[in-house]
Amino acid sequence: MQVFAVPDLPEVRPGDSLATLVAERVDLRPDDVVCVASTVVSKAEGRIADRSEFPAGPRARELAAGLERATGEEKDPRFAQAVLEESAALLMEAPFLLTETHFGHVTVNAGIDRSNVRGGDLLLLPEAPDESAERIAAGLGADRVIVTDTCGRPFRHGQRGVALGWAGTPAARDWRGERDREGRELGVTVQAVVDELAAAANLVAGEGAGGTPVVVVRDFEFGDHGGSDALFRDVEGDFVRQALHEWSFD
Incomplete structure (x- = not known):
């Protein structure tokens, strides 16, 4: 190969x-x-997007405040709003945002990138x-x-x-x-x-x-093998995700 x-x-x-x-x-x-x-x-x-396109709602402001308490670093609630809009589910709120994207991938910050971006300050993952x-x-x-x-x-x-x-x-x-x-x-x-x-x-x-x-x-x-497209685990069979529902960051 x-x-x-x-x-x-x-x-x-x-x-x-x-x-x-x-x-x-x-x-x-x-x-x-x-x-x-x-x-x-x-x-x-x-x-490509800019944080100004994501005016922060109450939930985003709450998440940003929680991240600031957990990390001691200033957090932009507009970024938290972008993460929320790009996510189907929020699995962890601190010390970072662990999310499930709309297409099933579990990752930090909905996979939003801030490196090598021209024309904005956020690069969102492909929608599909x-x-x-x-x-x-x-x-x-x-x-x-x-x-x-x-x-x-x-x-x-x-x-x-x-x-x-x-x-x-x-x-x-x-x-x-x-x-x-x-x-x-x-x-x-x-x-x-x-x-x-x-x-x-x-x-x-x-x-x-x-x-x-x-x-x-x-x-x-x-x-010569069978094939499967089941890459992302269903919630029902994902015991780590189920445990996260019962866990909180103190």
Whole structure:
């Protein structure tokens, strides 16, 4: 398997065709997986905003005040309002805002970014990353596209790449029913392939000012396995989220 960044991409602006920008710079093969950072997807889709567009309501002011007490740092209630509007659910109120986005991803601050933003001070996540991946795939004539992001992990330091949306591939390899080397049947193993490909892409794309937000994974084979698109846990089966409902920050 080869993983390489698409070189010389320009600064992406609202209305740009990511498919065209990529196709001009790399000759894709039919089985390539194209991993595109959500930051440039958001920029192309015009998801750039300013805090002034989010006048703070009572709930946002309450959240900002709580964060100030928890962290000792001044917090802008307009940012809290933006997080609320970009979220389907608020899972933690302090010492940071842990949210579920409208498309099911659980992340801090609804994934709103404040780095490398021109024309505003907030970069919102794509509204529907699966649809974004499908549009890019159609424009490229590619079979497989993954919209990626970086986020932290419970119980571990540091960030890693994850998939927000995907097209042309199942999210996971389902190994259940297959057998290990000793002949035992696998009962629970479902491998989150799109997350693993996103993490591999992030190793090449890097962070900060790297300027390489599109990565191609070549010669990856899904194999003869069942596929699953169940990447985001349902609340009923997410015991960590259920525990958070009973927890508060003191």
